[in-house]
Amino acid sequence: MRLRAVLIISAALICGCVTNLIGAGAAEKLNVLFLMSDDMRPALGCYGHPLVQSPNIDALAQSGVRFDRAYCQYPLCNPSRTSLLTGRHPTTTGVLDNTIDFRAAHPEWVSLPQHFKNNGYASLRCGKIFHGGIDDAFAWDQGGDPPRPDNSPRKRPDAKQRVANSDRFVTLEDDGQSHGDYNVADRAIRYLNQLQDRPFFLACGFSKPHSPPTAPKKFLDMYDAAKIKLPKTFAAVPAAPKGFPGVSITRNSDLFIDRPASEEEARMMLRAYYASVSWTDWNIGRVMRELDRLKLREKTVVVFWGDHGYHLGEFGKWAKHGSLYELGTRVPLIVSAPMAKEKGKTATGPVQALDIYPTLCELCGIASPSGIEGHSLLPLLADVNSKWEYPAYSVAGNAANLGVAVRTRRVVRQYIRCDADR
Secondary structure (H helix, E strand, C coil): CHHHHHHHHHHHHHHHHHHHHHCCCCCCCCEEEEEEEECCCCCCHHHCCCCCCCHHHHHHHHCCEEEEEEECCCCCHHHHHHHHHHCCCHHHHCCCCCCCCHHHHCCCCCCHHHHHHHCCCEEEEEECCCCCCCCCCCCCCECCCCCCCCCCCCCCCCHHHHHHHHCCCEEECCCCCCCHHHHHHHHHHHHHHHCCCCCEEEEEEEEEECCCCEEEHHHHCCCCHHHCCCCCCECCCCCCCCCCCHHHCCCCCCCCCCCCCCHHHHHHHHHHHHHHHHHHHHHHHHHHHHHHHCCCHHHEEEEEEECCCCCCCECCCCCCCCCCCHHHHEEEEEEECCCCCCCCEEEEEEEEHHHHHHHHHHHCCCCCCCCCCCCCCHHHHHCCCCCCCCCEEEEEECCCCEEEEEECCCCEEEEEECHHHC
């Protein structure tokens, strides 16, 4: 009897918070459209970038709350995405590189899309959500990969393969119909048309602007390399700034691998990256227009998130790997909830990617599973000036040599923990 009373009280509290946020008119279940982009730092119009054209993401920011200081928990795809999708810090998941499947060590955990599936939602995936080659087969009704029998680690590409795949811009014909990201948007549109009469959790993951930066020529033509300014901290080769440990700026793993970058090449690469961002924005716009055409916007929570930051020549680095600087860990995050009181506003306090899991659960009236380590962002969605005292933690490295960054409203701290420090 006591347990039943507790459950009733908990459900009432959840409903009360959501009603306070979006008003009394949202009785039916809310859908979730989760938009992801790979290697996209906050180089967007809505984040104040003077050149990048991102009208669709900017419009999404105007319909919801933009989080100005959102941080990933690890500046690398698999650890970052695993942290968000399990709601746990990388030091809890044990996923500290791109080869490990969290299911191997934690088969009992319930991932974010799996949790929605377990609560009556159609759960669908298109594109990269978990890391490439690693997926949660239990999470999806459609679009998922079959489980690997032994959860074996993925093989890393060798350096020559990375160079061959990464150090040039790829120009696409027409609107980019030959590329996977165009097809990701197409599949998302098809799924939306299938799901008009059932609550859904639709995760739509774009691979760009991940290296090599890729876009149709018309997006490249939007930018003049001669007008692009190099960062003040630009350097031809990677090197930590004075006073920082050398290990805080590791060698390039994406672009300009093992060779210096000239200023002319750097401007061309920045142009390519910006074009790739604008093409990703264009594909996101295709999905959002279909959501509006189907009149689903007023019952759908839309989240846009970039999985980690990215250096574009700052301190000579053209990658994200190992970077606990703002450039490596700060990400774009926008949450647009139907009928929300706060629209077009900015929350300035530090938040974490792993806060997204409990936020979506609370918005949709679903209790979070036990073990979730993030905090719901509902107070900030209701009032961007709400008190928010939680810090943001990011790590990089491995268990023996772990770099840690702590962000609060006032302080950014970084240190490298090595075996000798213990």
